[in-house]
Amino acid sequence: MAKISMASLAAKYNDFMVPAMKVKAGGFDLIGASEYGVESVDLTLSQSAASAAVIKLTNVYDLEKRSFVSDISDFILGEMIEVEMGYGSSLTSLFYGYVDEINYELSENPSVRVTAVDVRRMMMGSKKSNISHQVKSYSEAFNEVIKVYNPVYKTKDVDPTDKLETDCIIQNGSDYDFIKEELCRKANRDFFVHAGKLYFKDISAELFYTVEMEWAKDFISFQRRASFQDAVIRIMGQDTDKKEEVEAEVKVKSDDKQKKLVKNETTEMDAAVEDNSDAKKIAEHKADEMKKQARQATGVCIGVPEIQPGGRVKIKKGDSKLIDGTYDIIEVKHSFSGDGYRTTFEVGGWKR
Secondary structure (H helix, E strand, C coil), X not given: CCEXXXXXXXXXXXXXXXXXXXXXXXXXXXXXXXXXXEEEEEEEEECCCCCEEEEEEECCEECCCCEECXXXXXXXXXXXEEEEEEECCEXXXXXXXXXXXXXXXXXXXXXXXXXXXXXXXXXXXXXXXXXXXXXXXXXXXXXXXXXXXXXXXXXXEECCCCECCCCCEEECCCHHHHHHHHHHHHHCEEEEEECCEEEEEECCCCCCCEEEEECCCCCCEEEEEECCXXXXXXXXXXXXXXXXXXXXXXXXXXXXXXXXXXXEEEEEECCCCCCHHHXXXXXXXXXXXXXXXXXXEEEEEECCCCCCCCCEEEEECCCXXXXXXXXXXXXXXXXXXXXXXXXXXXXXXEEC
């Protein structure tokens, strides 16, 4: 995906002057047509966990009737809702999920708190043992697993994988773990969900914007942190046709300039690995996850819908050696309240 500057976003959103937000159900804006007020809407969007929307409603109680107002019945458990944020009439869909929890509070200021989550929460709750998937590829297995969740997502984007030597894959555990630990790891794929769309994509795919941000101009704060990581990942398997062992090795370092100590070696045998290419894919996938853990950063800026998990931010004019670079976004929090619209982002992994 292309790069986009904060200057071009300011032009798109009229200098970020009029923050706007909608909460929809069945295509209708629930907030605009209601009597209650919205104190805040907080979205936590993640690349590796279920995304969530927390909506706090006020002016929800009729003191004379001693009851909550009827309008709050717009929100019922299991209802699919969509949250859009942006400025003026230019809004972007950021979340799509089902109402998972409703909390009614009687206090000095009665309120209702609605929590919605995306399809991944449901996938994590499934429990399966020794399920046989009769498929010819990992991508076909992915499509088979997610078809039952069709009511909880909108669309999907799946990169096809190579044909397997076997026609059967065994699943043990939740659907989410099966996709992440079995299919993604062995097919070198990423799985994540954004605004109702499911992605099963090549790990190197660039799907979202890289937002360019300049220090003292485009963001409020930015913190980068690195932890020591010096490891070797070795994946081994067996080529049954040639009756010989196959293996691949990948090195992982937090920083090329770090001191050399003792390498932490990890060796794994994998029955599904039948050639060096399979072993390489699994090793690289593990290395990528380790780099994300060792290289992290946090940033805060004015609300920017284009900042999304799976995308990137490029920091400029901070410090050419220590700060400047391109960072992979793994989690984003979009907060909308009476104080305005703000975005906080977490990154894992970076490059100069």
